[in-house]
Amino acid sequence: MPAPVVCGTEPCYEDCLKKKTAKEELNREILDEEWEAENKIINVEKKTGEKQYKILGIMFEITRKRYYFEVVDEVEYKIGDRAVVDTARGKEIGLVYMAPKMMDEKSLVLPLKPVIRKANSEDNQQFETLKVEAQKANIIGKEKIKKHELPMKLVATEFTFDKSKLIFYFTAEGRIDFRNLVKELATIFKLRIELRQIGVRDEARILGSLGVCGKELCCRIYINKFDSVLIKMARDQGLVINPSKISGACGRLLCCIKYEYQQYADALLKCPSMGQTVNVDNSKGRVVGINPLNEYLYVDVEGKGRMRLNLDEVSFDKKEARKQHKSKKKTPEETAAKGLEAK
Structure with a gap:
C-alpha cells in the first residue's frame, strides 16, 4: 500500500491523522458546551470512582422543608421556578431553591426521587387553588377542634397536589385522642384526613417571624434539620x-x-x-x-x-x-x- 500523500495535495486518505484532528476540532467547537459538560462528568467520575447525579433543590412552601431530587430531563430550572416532583406521598409541587448541579453519590441519600417536570400554568393554577381551599379547610378545622374541646393548636393545613389527602398540622402538649375529630372532618371533606403533630420549632418555621437579629428566622430560610x-x-x-x-x-x-x-x-x-x-x-x-x-x-x-x-x-x-x-x-x-x- 502506498504511503499517504501529505495533506493539501490530492488525493488524501480517509485515515489521514491531520484530517481526523481537524474534524474533531470542528465538532468540538460546534458542540463545545456539551462536550465540556460530558467530559467534566467523565473526568470527575474517573478521579473519584463515584457516579455523579444532576441534583435540583426543592422546597415545599407550607412546611419549608428542603429536599434533593434528580433531574432526568434537559429542561432549564432557575431559582424561584416551581417543579412537580415524585415524593413518598405522590406527586407534589415545590419551589426551586437551588439550581441544578452535579453531586457525588457519597453526598446524597439514595435512591433519589425524580423531577417529573417544570410546573406549567395549569400546575401553578392548581397549586394556587389548593392554597385557597386549604385556608378554608383551616377555618373549619379550628371550629371543629373548638367544638370537640381538644387541647391542640392548629398551625397550618394543606392538600396534597393530587388532592387525595388533607393534612392538618397542629401542636399540643402531649398525645391527643382526635379520632372523633378525624371522622367528622372526613365526612365534611370526603377524602382522607391526616392530623400531624409537630413541635414548636416546626411551628415557628411554618408561621415565620423575625429573629432578635432583625432577619427572617434561620429555620425558615435554610435550616432543614434541627440540632x-x-x-x-x-x-x-x-x-x-x-x-x-x-x-x-x-x-x-x-x-x-x-x-x-x-x-x-x-x-x-x-x-x-x-x-x-x-x-x-x-x-x-x-x-x-x-x-x-x-x-x-x-x-x-x-x-x-x-x-x-x-x-x-x-x-x-x-x-x-x-x-x-x-x-x-x-x-x-x-x-x-x-x-x-x-x-
Missing part, C-alpha cells in the same frame, strides 16, 4: 442566661447559639476554668473571666487586684481545667432555663 441546642453552649460562650435574650420565636434556645459553639469548645480546652487558681510570675491568682477566642483572661491576682492577662502569661494545671470544664455545676439561672433547651 440540639443546650444551656451549656450558651454558658461556654459567655452569654447571659436570660430567657428573653437567648430564646427564639419558638420559645426554645436560639439555633444560632450552636453556630460558633465548636470554636468556643475547642478554644476553652486551652484555657483554665472559671475560679481556677493560676500562676502569674511569682504570684497566684483566681480566674474571674475568660475570652477563649481572643485568648486572654481576667485574673484576680493576690496583692495586685484584677488584671487582664494573655493566655501565655499564666500557667495552670490543664488536667484540672479540663475536669472542671466537664463537671461544672449549673447555676440557679441555668437550672431555671433548662426548659428552653431544644433537643
Whole structure:
C-alpha cells in the first residue's frame, strides 16, 4: 500500500491523522458546551470512582422543608421556578431553591426521587387553588377542634397536589385522642384526613417571624434539620442566661447559639476554668473571666487586684481545667432555663 500523500495535495486518505484532528476540532467547537459538560462528568467520575447525579433543590412552601431530587430531563430550572416532583406521598409541587448541579453519590441519600417536570400554568393554577381551599379547610378545622374541646393548636393545613389527602398540622402538649375529630372532618371533606403533630420549632418555621437579629428566622430560610441546642453552649460562650435574650420565636434556645459553639469548645480546652487558681510570675491568682477566642483572661491576682492577662502569661494545671470544664455545676439561672433547651 502506498504511503499517504501529505495533506493539501490530492488525493488524501480517509485515515489521514491531520484530517481526523481537524474534524474533531470542528465538532468540538460546534458542540463545545456539551462536550465540556460530558467530559467534566467523565473526568470527575474517573478521579473519584463515584457516579455523579444532576441534583435540583426543592422546597415545599407550607412546611419549608428542603429536599434533593434528580433531574432526568434537559429542561432549564432557575431559582424561584416551581417543579412537580415524585415524593413518598405522590406527586407534589415545590419551589426551586437551588439550581441544578452535579453531586457525588457519597453526598446524597439514595435512591433519589425524580423531577417529573417544570410546573406549567395549569400546575401553578392548581397549586394556587389548593392554597385557597386549604385556608378554608383551616377555618373549619379550628371550629371543629373548638367544638370537640381538644387541647391542640392548629398551625397550618394543606392538600396534597393530587388532592387525595388533607393534612392538618397542629401542636399540643402531649398525645391527643382526635379520632372523633378525624371522622367528622372526613365526612365534611370526603377524602382522607391526616392530623400531624409537630413541635414548636416546626411551628415557628411554618408561621415565620423575625429573629432578635432583625432577619427572617434561620429555620425558615435554610435550616432543614434541627440540632440540639443546650444551656451549656450558651454558658461556654459567655452569654447571659436570660430567657428573653437567648430564646427564639419558638420559645426554645436560639439555633444560632450552636453556630460558633465548636470554636468556643475547642478554644476553652486551652484555657483554665472559671475560679481556677493560676500562676502569674511569682504570684497566684483566681480566674474571674475568660475570652477563649481572643485568648486572654481576667485574673484576680493576690496583692495586685484584677488584671487582664494573655493566655501565655499564666500557667495552670490543664488536667484540672479540663475536669472542671466537664463537671461544672449549673447555676440557679441555668437550672431555671433548662426548659428552653431544644433537643
